[in-house]
Amino acid sequence: MDAKPQNLGGSLPVPNVQDLAARPADELTPLVLHRYIRDDVDADANGDAAASVPVVDLARLLDPSHGEQEAAKLKAACEDWGFFQVLNHGVPDAVIADVKADLQAFFGLPLAEKAAVAQEPGSIEGYGQHFVISADQKLDWADVLFLFTQPLEYRAPRFWPARPATFADSLDRYSGEVQRVATSLLAAMAANLGVADARKLTRIADSQSMRINYYPACPGGAHGRVLGLSPHSDAVGLTLLLQVSAVPGLQIRRHGAWVSVDPIPGALVANVGDVVEVLTNGRYKSIEHRAVVSPTHDRVSVAAFHSAKFGGTYAPLEETMVHGEPPGYKTISVEDYVRMLLSCKLEGKNIMDAMKINP
Ligand SMILES: COc1ccc(-c2cc(=O)c3c(O)c(OC)c(OC)c(O)c3o2)cc1
Ligand SMILES: O=C(O)CCC(=O)C(=O)O
Ligand SMILES: [Fe+2]
Numbered sequence: 078m079d080a081k082p083q084n085l086g087g088s089l090p091v092p093n094v095q096d097l098a099a100r101p102a103d104e105l106t107p108l109v110l111h112r113y114i115r116d117d118v119d120a121d122a123n124g125d126a127a128a129s130v131p132v133v134d135l136a137r138l139l140d141p142s143h144g145e146q147e148a149a150k151l152k153a154a155c156e157d158w159g160f161f162q163v164l165n166h167g168v169p170d171a172v173i174a175d176v177k178a179d180l181q182a183f184f185g186l187p188l189a190e191k192a193a194v195a196q197e198p199g200s201i202e203g204y205g206q207h208f209v210i211s212a213d214q215k216l217d218w219a220d221v222l223f224l225f226t227q228p229l230e231y232r233a234p235r236f237w238p239a240r241p242a243t244f245a246d247s248l249d250r251y252s253g254e255v256q257r258v259a260t261s262l263l264a265a266m267a268a269n270l271g272v273a274d275a276r277k278l279t280r281i282a283d284s285q286s287m288r289i290n291y292y293p294a295c296p297g298g299a300h301g302r303v304l305g306l307s308p309h310s311d312a313v314g315l316t317l318l319l320q321v322s323a324v325p326g327l328q329i330r331r332h333g334a335w336v337s338v339d340p341i342p343g344a345l346v347a348n349v350g351d352v353v354e355v356l357t358n359g360r361y362k363s364i365e366h367r368a369v370v371s372p373t374h375d376r377v378s379v380a381a382f383h384s385a386k387f388g389g390t391y392a393p394l395e396e397t398m399v400h401g402e403p404p405g406y407k408t409i410s411v412e413d414y415v416r417m418l419l420s421c422k423l424e425g426k427n428i429m430d431a432m433k434i435n436p
Contacts, residue, residue, distance in 0.1 A: 081231055082284075084199055086416065090209075095184065096188050105296065110297070113215065114215075114302045114303055122335045122336055128331065128336055130158060130329070132161065133161050135166045135167065136166075137165070138151060148268065156361060159364035160346065160349075167258070168258065168345070173319065176248060176251040178247075179243055180377055182241040183289075184375075193239070203224075205220070207223065211422075214422060217306050221289065222238075224286065226248065227256050228283070252381070259315050260282045262315060264278070267279070270394075272397070277396075281314030281352055281353070281384060282315065284386045285382065285384075286313075291376075291377055292305035292370045292371075294371050295371070304369060305369060305370040306368035308423075310365050310366070310425070311351065311380070312350065312418040314353055314356075316348045317347055317380075318345065320378050321377035322375070324371055326368045326369055326376045326378070327346065356391065356394050358397045358405050363429065365425055365426060386411065388412075405433060
């Protein structure tokens with residue numbers, strides 16, 4: 078049997094941010110906040126306001142009478158943006174409504190109840206924080222619940238909240254739907270890339286993990302100088318993000334500026350991850366993004382990360398290296414790749430830099 082994702086390494090323990098944000102204003106002294114406040118951050122989106130992330134209609138993409146036109150939109154979105162919003166994805170409204178309600182209800186529980194699914198030393202699953210590797214690095218203004226969701230044998234039930242009582246069922250239904258969407262998008266990307274065997278790409282949706290992000294409102298005028306999530310590219314195949322709250326926060330780096338990806342009701346935000354950059358030998362590039370926080374509103378999002386299963390490898394596909402082009406990225410086992418990503422700081426495209434053959 079293939080290895081399961083376990084003992085992959087963890088984070089140094091840091092304060093719970095929701096608890097910190099709920100403290101009386103006079104307790105949030107500069108001494109307390111200094112681990113979060115950055116000198117170099119301008120949280121405003123400063124990109125071209127007219128430039129908005131492309132939209133891909135999945136029902137049209139799968140419909141033989143419109144598919145070609147929508148496939149061209151997908152191709153342009155992957156080549157030029159690395160990010161797009163997916164509409165008509167077929168995830169039933171009730172599945173989305175239920176998962177949103179249960180994620181919000183989980184974070185609404187008292188800290189002691191949420192702590193029942195706290196991360197354990199050396200583990201990335203559970204409730205806590207990620208990518209804290211030194212005592213002096215700047216911290217993100219967010220708490221995270223991280224779970225392996227697919228395949229079923231990757232799940233560790235002790236990290237799945239028992240409350241609200243419907244949590245596991247809601248997340249299970251959402252997870253299956255989103256894995257289907259990811260597989261369809263990857264199959265369409267394979268066709269666009271001239272990769273006849275779609276499994277060469279769809280296998281990178283064989284496993285799924287979810288990073289559920291809770292960004293408390295940041296009081297005391299500090300919101301413009303902290304980040305909810307540091308700039309990073311997703312070190313996976315394809316991410317599908319649900320902006321649970323109607324509060325903007327996601328920004329992508331485009332032509333050197335930050336462009337906001339405002340929530341569209343019912344949409345999923347898709348982004349090309351580092352693994353697709355490797356498999357396509359750089360034809361589709363992963364894009365740096367970050368989350369900013371609101372001074373007044375809490376925000377919840379859930380990123381569904383899709384990857385290959387343990388036991389496989391990542392390497393540029395022959396079909397994407399035309400005219401004898403050499404591979405620009407190393408070949409690596411899925412397991413070594415995951416260990417590398419979890420031992421790094423969350424910092425721009427640092428994983429891709431490590432994977433490049435001639436950086
Ligand atoms: C197949 O095994 C795994 C795949 C992915 C991950 C993983 C866990 C994370 O916590 C994580 C993450 O927090 C993250 O930051 C936003 C990220 O983008 C850089 C990840 O790619 C990521 O991947 C673990 C195991
Ligand atoms: O909260 C967001 O909008 C971004 C989340 C994200 O980038 C991630 O979890 O990888
Ligand atoms: Fe991300």
